[in-house]
Amino acid sequence: xxxxxxxxxxxxxxxxxxxxxxxxxxxxxxxxxxxxxxxxxxxxxxxxxxxxxxxxxxxxxxxxxxxxxxxxxxxxxxxxxxxxxxxxxxxxxxxxxxxxxxxxxxxxxxxxxxxxxxxxxxxxxxxxxxxxxxxxxxxxxxxxxxxxxxxxxxxxxxxxxxxxxxxxxxxxxxxxxxxxxxxxxxxxxxxxxxxxxxxxxxxxxxxxxxxxxxx
Numbered sequence: 424x425x426x427x428x429x430x431x432x433x434x435x436x437x438x439x440x441x442x443x444x445x446x447x448x449x450x451x452x453x454x455x456x457x458x459x460x461x462x463x464x465x466x467x468x469x470x471x472x473x474x475x476x477x478x479x480x481x482x483x484x485x486x487x488x489x490x491x492x493x494x495x496x497x498x499x500x501x502x503x504x505x506x507x508x509x510x511x512x513x514x515x516x517x518x519x520x521x522x523x524x525x526x527x528x529x530x531x532x533x534x535x536x537x538x539x540x541x542x543x544x545x546x547x548x549x550x551x552x553x554x555x556x557x558x559x560x561x562x563x564x565x566x567x568x569x570x571x572x573x574x575x576x577x578x579x580x581x582x583x584x585x586x587x588x589x590x591x592x593x594x595x596x597x598x599x600x601x602x603x604x605x606x607x608x609x610x611x612x613x614x615x616x617x618x619x620x621x622x623x624x625x626x627x628x629x630x631x632x633x634x635x636x637x638x
């Protein structure tokens with residue numbers, strides 16, 4: 424049985440709110456988005472979703488992605504999936520060949536699917552993304568919980584309707600903020616480039632033009 428994530432509605436709302444705040448135009452880093460917690464049924468396949476926002480088109484020669492796994496908070500991170508010109512599975516003994524990249528970087532999606540989930544797969548999964556000319560690497564983490572039985576079903580029709588309405592509103596606001604942010608970021612980069620050119624021209628004039636008093 425294939426089972427996706429279960430996210431309680433309050434968690435979904437808070438996740439959307441946190442995304443909204445993180446997309447404020449004053450930030451300089453990339454926005455990488457992933458659910459804070461994903462529940463998966465033991466023996467099922469689960470998609471660990473990770474997406475990102477960037478003001479720039481993805482170029483395979485510059486784009487980089489790292490997926491790491493942490494068994495505990497203080498444990499070291501183990502690299503198991505990487506993108507350098509192409510996807511490279513590190514084939515950790517822990518996962519074997521159960522990891523399948525199911526994202527598409529050109530569509531700002533770097534998700535992967537973990538097949539035949541085991542109890543020992545519980546832990547924190549870190550998604551690191553860098554898309555130059557963005558200078559700062561973005562990061563998001565997912566806490567995977569493995570369940571031994573499916574949780575009881577409940578009627579969530581009203582919650583779904585409310586969640587969809589809130590989600591639609593957040594999507595519009597996020598889109599607007601992203602446009603504003605991209606415009607500001609590109610403008611700031613142009614200003615930095617112009618300032619650098621001015622400094623270089625000033626140094627050239629100072630070295631190449633003698634003072635009139637010394638003629």
